[in-house]
Amino acid sequence: MAPFAHLIGPGGAGKTTIGSILADRLNWRFVDMDQCFWSSLGNIAEFIERNGYVEYARHNVQLYEQLKRDVSGPTICAVSSGFMTYPLDIAPRYPSIRDRIEADALTALLLPTFDFESCSNLIVARQLSRSYLKGNEADELRKIRDRFPVFMRLNCERFRSDGSPEQIGETIEQFIRKSLASTDS
Template structure:
């Protein structure tokens, strides 16, 4: 299989909660593939200003719709990125938030080049690690709010049909796992997804 991100014909998309390691992993993966990395949050801010300020002024739904516009603008040019980290809430928007969101979400979720990054496939372990990581960031919400967000979204990430990658190990180890999965192509994606989903804890 041709390395995604090298010929510009396909994009590896990383989804998951805040604190899952999407940006750090994405940068390292893009460097390994010698391709361009794009962080959707950073692109949104470059085009629209601070996310929190935008939401405060226009509301969350307006932000979500604009973020889909931003995603499409990045994803569809003649030279798309090789690796893209999606916003933490991107896969949790209402289906009618944007005219093409439902179709885009389905494509992302079913692609062999999409990886769901989670610190753990067990709910409570994932929550604890996400909260710990998020509180180290300067823009962190309260611990209670961070926990509420990941608990409400965990099942969305866990039930996506894309393959899951646990990000508790060091970044180079995570990158090697993704590279190994990429080398298999898409032929066994459904089998791997089913087996991964069966191991996801919901306690």
């Protein structure tokens, strides 16, 4: 089976930017789940407005399952920001999917900092700069404050994403290469 690395973390943590750099460095395919959602189901904010967050999360789990089935080569996947924080009953197979992502040796959690307040402020500022999200400060602050503790409880490698994207990409590349080498031996 081809290697499949996950980049997880909140919106604004740098998953898409770093994932693209990392895929170039490794010569792997890069997949951004948010872009896949947009391509197949349209604007995420508008989908949530029409159908609700629960329906969005269910579709996102289905999209992930399809992506995993279709993968044919080494892949870097930027997982949607809330994916690791969905309620466990959102979809029948979601708990096992979430557990596998968390336990995978190629999963990297990105956060701009591991300090709750600093991370919250940085993420909110980054998210508000994205006009297509139609976000507001109160909602973005609530999201990161709800999700930060969940992310910090995950048992996977953590990387600060507040530096140069190229340097972070290099660091995660080294992590992936080391993880792959240890599973090959």
